Amino acid sequence: MRAGTEVNNESTLILGHRGFKGPLENTLPAFRRALLYADGVEFDVRVTGDGKLVAHHDEGFWSDGLFYxxxxxxxxxxxxxxxxxKLVPRVEDIFRTFRNSFFDADVKEPEAVEPLLKLVERFSVAGRVVFSSENPGIVKALLRECPDCRVGFSIVGYSSLVWIPRLKGLYSLxxxxxxxxxxxxxxxxxxxxxxxxxxLRIYLWNYRMNELEWAxxxxxxxxxxxxxxxxxxKKGFYGYGALFGGDTYDELGIR
Structure with missing residues (x-):
């Protein structure tokens, strides 16, 4: 699948983790750069004090020695x-700017569920969004509020495993x-x-592993x-023929 199409279960999607992880992650420049190589982007959804949805991974940030x-x-x-x-984007900015891309919206707070679903409907991007969360309560809320949506559960440790059979209607892990x-x-x-x-569809993400070795x-x-x-x-996998060669590193004799 390439950007601008619906989800194609017969091919492997490539999504930029927070666009590009680093100093500009979860910003429009990071998403724009990622989409030069990827089908879509993963981003984190949080709610401001005045009810706006923004892309931001952590619950807060440090500035001038103070935590907000x-x-x-x-x-x-x-x-x-x-x-x-101003580089911190609203979620609606992401949908408006990259409306033909694929999105994985990682919902961090229960309060984000209802307004996020409204934004998805407003921008008509439901066919190109997977909602995900590591919080079983948020996953349940998404499944309840939108039974037809693609909802995924993020595994973050052994404690997550017991929830897999309890979350009925999951699209992806x-x-x-x-x-x-x-x-x-x-x-x-x-x-x-x-x-x-x-x-269940499998979405693999990285925390601290060497992507170029394992992906x-x-x-x-x-x-x-x-x-x-x-x-x-583009610069690494394709050079080894990973799309067609199977377990590329085994073929190269690397175990």
Whole structure:
């Protein structure tokens, strides 16, 4: 699938993790750069004190030695105090600017559910959005408020696993590549295959692993790769023929 189309379950989506992880993550410049190489972007959704939805990963930020919570500031105050200033985007700015792209909206707060669903309807992007959250309560709320939406559950530790059978109607599981360091490559692949046989899409994301090493090895077991640096897809993966060669690093003799 390329940007501008609906979800295609027969190919692997490439999404920029917060656009590009780094100093400008979760900003329009980061999303714009990511979309030169990716099908879409993943971004985090939080609510300001005056009810505006913004893309921001953490619940707050430091500025001039003081910590500020996103939900304690108006949008104007946030953009005045935040180190990135006006680069902190509203979610509606993302949908408006990149309306033909694919989105993974990672919902961080229960208060964001209803206004986010309204924005998705307003911009007519429901066919290109997967909603995800590591919070089972938020996932339940999304499934309840929009039964036809694509809703994913993010795995962040062993405690997440008990929720998988309890969350009926899931579209996808968002699994950290880092799990391979705990259970081993073969076991991890077996788990991914078992989950896909249950009808769940697998969205792989990265916390602290080497993407360039692991993403090519796991490519064919995922429906989407959420990458910190999607440039590597074009400059790294394609060079090894990962799309067609299967477990590329095994073929190169690297274990």
């Amino acid at each position: 919570r996103i939900n304690g500031l108006s949008l104007r105050e946030l953009r005045s105090i935040h180190p990135l200033g 968002h699994v950290p590549i880092d799990a391979v360091s705990y259970v081993g490559y073969r076991t991890f692949v077996t788990l991914l295959e078992a989950l896909r046989k249950r009808g 090519p090895r796991l490519w064919r077991f995922a429906d989407a790769l959420i990458l910190d640096n999607p440039v590597w897809v």
